[in-house]
Amino acid sequence: MKVISARKGEFETGFERGGQTREHAMLAKTAGVKHLIVLINKMDDSTVQWSEKRYNECKEKLVPYLKKVGFNPSKDIMFMPCSGLTGANLREQIDETLCPWYKGPAFIPYINNLPPLNRNMSGPFMMPVVVILEHKSIICAGYSAVCHIHSVAEEVTVKLLLCTLDKKSGDKSQLRPRFVKQDQIAIMRFETSGVICMEAFKDHPQLGRFTLRDEGITRILTSSSVPEVARFSVNMQWLNIFGGSPPWSVTAVL
Secondary structure, three states, X not given: OEEEEOOOOXXXXXXXXXXXXXXXXXXXXXXXXXXXXXXXXXXXXXXXXXXXXXXXHHHHHHHHHHHHHOOOXXXXXXXXXXXXXXXXXXXXXXXXXXXXXXXXXXXXXXXXXXXXXXXXXXXXXXXXXXXXXXXXXXXXXXXXXXXXXXXXXXXXXXXXXXXXXXXXXXXXXXXXXXXXXXXXXXXXEEEEOOXXXXXOXXXXXXXXOEEEEEOOEEEEEOOOOOOOOOOOOXXXXXXXXXXXOOOOOEEEEO
């Protein structure tokens, strides 16, 4: 069932390109709707007053588009005038003194007399299942999150994974990892969307500690036990604020 407004101005707004009348018709066909009842509502409005001319105007504009999206006008579409405010032509057929030109059925009796759907009662039970997508437990180059450091929250992107660190010995891996997963320690290079000032963790832990959060969940955090948490990449241009040679990297714990 599709309800549209016959009120002058409202119908035109809904039927213009990008309007909801067009969008809903296309969505209905895409979803598998085969038979469409179009209720032309607000026929009692002062701009309409049960005008057959206005009813036909709305109908004639709708039919070509409904045909274009795949409905057969002669078999798949039923048009009815009605008034949702007064209930005219919803439960009982409309009074001829009010609308002498419409001879069709009322809405509710019409849908009650539609043939039942063909359901395979002997077939297997099938129902749609909502898919719950969990956040990936790995991080690789291209991963984006929000960096929270002292009073700053800045979006960052992982550009490169340099190595992983052994938790016990602190030894660096010889090969660059393709990804890091939960409970691993890694040195990776970040790129920020803006400039961030930070201190070396070993000198000022409160200003050097940061976390990366994504969808409200903390993904990466720094720790005082992790070495070299004092080098950070900034906005595609390396800002040398700690001495030594750029680019900077940052050690992080997943």
